[in-house]
Amino acid sequence: MRTRTTAVSTGLAAALAALLVLAGCTSPGGNPGESPRGSGSGAATPPPVASTAPGGAGVYEGPRPQDQNLLAWTGDPNDAGHVTAQSVAGVAGRVTLVRIVLRERTAWSNIWLGLAGIDPNARLSDCRLGVYDARGTLRASTADISPQLMTDAIAKPLPLSKPFTAEPGTYFVALLLNGSWATNALTLKSTGAGISVNAGLTPPNLRYSTVLTGQTSLPATLNLAEQSTSTINTGWGSQWYAVS
Numbered sequence: 001m002r003t004r005t006t007a008v009s010t011g012l013a014a015a016l017a018a019l020l021v022l023a024g025c026t027s028p029g030g031n032p033g034e035s036p037r038g039s040g041s042g043a044a045t046p047p048p049v050a051s052t053a054p055g056g057a058g059v060y061e062g063p064r065p066q067d068q069n070l071l072a073w074t075g076d077p078n079d080a081g082h083v084t085a086q087s088v089a090g091v092a093g094r095v096t097l098v099r100i101v102l103r104e105r106t107a108w109s110n111i112w113l114g115l116a117g118i119d120p121n122a123r124l125s126d127c128r129l130g131v132y133d134a135r136g137t138l139r140a141s142t143a144d145i146s147p148q149l150m151t152d153a154i155a156k157p158l159p160l161s162k163p164f165t166a167e168p169g170t171y172f173v174a175l176l177l178n179g180s181w182a183t184n185a186l187t188l189k190s191t192g193a194g195i196s197v198n199a200g201l202t203p204p205n206l207r208y209s210t211v212l213t214g215q216t217s218l219p220a221t222l223n224l225a226e227q228s229t230s231t232i233n234t235g236w237g238s239q240w241y242a243v244s
Helices: 002-024
Strands: 082-084 095-102 106-117 128-133 138-141 155-166 169-176 187-192 208-211 241-243
Touching (some): 082 106, 095 241, 138 169
Antiparallel strands (some): 095 169, 095 208, 106 241, 128 138
8 A cells, every 4th residue: 555655646746747847838828938928038028119200109290390490380381382472552551460370388589481582673661570469469570671571582580679488379470561562573472372271260360361551560459350351362372481
């Protein structure tokens, strides 16, 4: 009896040892021969590959102002192929407004304007750019930009007389022209036709409009409820602007 008991015990021990060896050679959920997860002997599972598309999350957002060292713009300048011109009678003394939306806090120092063509015989004066907030308050403006409208038909930064910090929100870039010029000589780059840019909008939130007449300087406040499209609808296309 002792001999049988010893033989049975020895056989059970050998079988148990074999099972332990087999269990140690197979990792949970893995293949035979792999090291168990979490041990220092196996290669770590590589992390997911992060998206390299601009904007993250695998979504390509298209050109952004920061791609061109700008802070914001009314549209991609690559699409600003339209040239807009208007007569002295049509826009002189009017304040032309183009809406721009800032998504983050911005230190605003310059307004970029796309000048498409110049009139060497023009007589310009009291021409300015400015920035109004959503309440119609003038936040900043340039000095007289008449000299810059007479040279270099390119996109150019025009400095604000007093830079300011703009909180996220809606703003309006204001253009005031005065003097005399040939209608088809002094021209500006535009991102779209004036009639279509206001689709779905009404005052005081028009994307493109004019207010007032007979102005020689930008007023301290505007009543944005008075936004008008009468001049816009004659072909005064929405100008391209950017912020830096």
